[in-house]
Amino acid sequence: MNGFAATDMRLPAYIRLRDTFTARIARGEWTPDAPIPSEARLANEFDVSIGTVRKAVDGLVEEGLLERRQGSGTRVRAPSFDATLFRFFPIRETDGSPLSIPSSQIILRSVTEAPDKAAQVLGTRDVIKIVRLRCLSDQPVLFEEIYIPTSRFAGFDTLPEASLGPLLYPLYFEHFGVMVKRAADEVSFGQAPERVAQRLQIPPGDPLAVIERTAFDIENTPIEWRIASGSAKKFRYRSEIN
Structure with missing residues (x-):
């Protein structure tokens, strides 16, 4: 079979095909702007059955990299973590309706040297630092310090x-071709230092x-590390176990 990405030949054909499709997404050959080739065309290109192609595509749909759209084919799924951090801060509008995307105020963007934790996660000290304030209904909710590797985001x-x-x-995807596949959050608690308290409009020392x-990108490489701080008085955590 021709055209497969370099991978372990002992793996089943559908897994090697899935990895090949993933590589095409990573290289920007497939984007959310247009449907991917039909299953029949892909089966012909790789000299495999349509069932093998479908199984590979199904795997990427389950992983969230592709999505099937009724009437418009299968496409790359655009990154969508619209307000995931805000699941911890369920603030609503005054009429009780849920808020959509929080507003964002960029305070700083600069090329700098990463602090130890960011350097450890990203594997480099050459980073771009982003500082921003997230608000819901003009009320400060999150203060964020974000680090991204300069090598992947030069010019940000x-x-x-x-x-x-x-x-x-x-934005990462549209301007730099970097797609976020997943994110891992770790929550802790402390007291608000003065600089954070000032941004969040809470007293210094508040919880x-x-x-x-x-x-992580689609190849599971860390591409961003951030610290988001919010008032613990508004923090909520909910877990459903079935």
């Missing part, structure tokens, strides 16, 4: 202000919820 610090929306993950997030 000079992007026009108008191109910076409230969501970073779609603080701290969420450390590492985001």
Whole structure:
């Protein structure tokens, strides 16, 4: 079989095909802007059965890299972590309706040297630091310090202000071809230092919820490390076990 990405030949064909499709997404050959080739075309290209192609595609749909759209084929799924950190801070509008995407105020963008934890996670000290404040209904909720490797995001610090929306993950993909596949959060608690308290409009020393997030690309390489801080008085955690 021709065209497969370099992989272990002992693996089943559908797994090797899935890895090949993943590589195409990583290289930007497949994007959310257009459907991927039909199953019949892919089966012909790789000289495999349509069933093998479908199994490979099904795997990527389950992983969240592809999505099937009724009437428009199968496409790369655009990064969508719209307000995931806000599951810990369930603030609603005054009429009780849920909020959508929180607003974002960029305070700082600069090329700098990563602190130890960020360097350890990202594997480099050459990073771009982003500092921003997230608000819901003009009320500060999260203060974020974000680090991304300069090698993957060169020029982020000079992007026009108008191109910076409230969501970073779609921006990473649109401008740098870096797709966030998953993110891992670790929650801890402490007291608000003065600089964070000032941004969140809470008294210094107030209880603080701290969420450390590492985001990974589709090859499971860490591409972002952030610390998000919010008032622990508003923090909520809910887990359903079936």
